[in-house]
Amino acid sequence: MNLGTPYRIAKHLKISKRSVNLWINRYEEERELQCKVNANGRPSLTTENEDFLLTCSAVVNNFDNSLAIAGNAGLAHFSQNSISRRLTKSGMHSRVAAIKDILTEEHRAARLHFARRYVHYAIEFWRWVIFTDEKSCAAIHNAHHTREWLALHPQLVALDWPTKGADMNPIENIWGYLVCKLTKARTEEGMPYHACDANNANLLFELVRTEWGKLQ
Structure with a gap:
């Protein structure tokens, strides 16, 4: 995640540019982003700056969990739910790190x-x-039940798709496109309507089918 200029950072976090510059300068001088506390132990920073600290920590330590992110920012006194809410409000969302396949020379040659x-x-x-x-079908048509199904449908011929070639499948991009369209879907009244709001499978299917039809 690279937001670039202080102006873009301030716009993304919905805080003042002055606050962004304050913390950038502080980091350049002290090489840390620790939350200072006063005598009674309560944070002396405003919620705006706390959010900024958490977001900066999440960007720098993007493989850490929420508690570790808060600890690195000197905000470990917050509960995990509070930390998650603040990060979500700042546009940060938790993700499971992708496991990448290792391509051998044979895989590259086959591709x-x-x-x-x-x-x-x-x-x-x-x-x-x-x-x-x-x-x-992740085993490239080698799964037993997949071979049986293809044998019952001789009119279908499987392409000799290379091993470790799932990312070469254009359907991956189609799913990403559909997800983007669903998150921007609008109701008949023009109100935002997200796929995650679908309260049953049939409604979600209709949303997907509508967007799929627009691809043709």
Whole structure:
């Protein structure tokens, strides 16, 4: 996450540019972002500055949990729920770190071979290709039940997709596009309506199908 200038940081955190410059200067001088406390043990900073500290700590220590993030900012006296609420309010959301596959030379060679083989295929060919994103097919059509299903449907021919080539599947980008569209969806009255607000599976399906239809 790189917000760039103090102006953009202030706009993102919804605080004054003066507060941003204050903490940037303090970090350059003291090389720390610790919350100072007064004699009675209560934080002397305003909520605005506390939010800024937490957000800075989250950006710098983006693999830490919320308690560790607060501790690094000198705000360990806050509860975990309070820390999470403040970070969410600042636009920070918890995520599970992605586990990346390690590509060997054989994997790279197979990916390159696949790309070179199909690079000149006409668009009409790809119109007949069904791209899937099923976890059960993660073994590149080697799962037992997948082989059985394909055997029962001889009219379907599986492409020789390379091992460790899931990221080459264009359906990955389609899902990301649909999620973006769903989060911007509007009701008939023009009010924001997010997919997470769907209170049943049928309603969510209708939202997805509507946006999917717009892709055609």
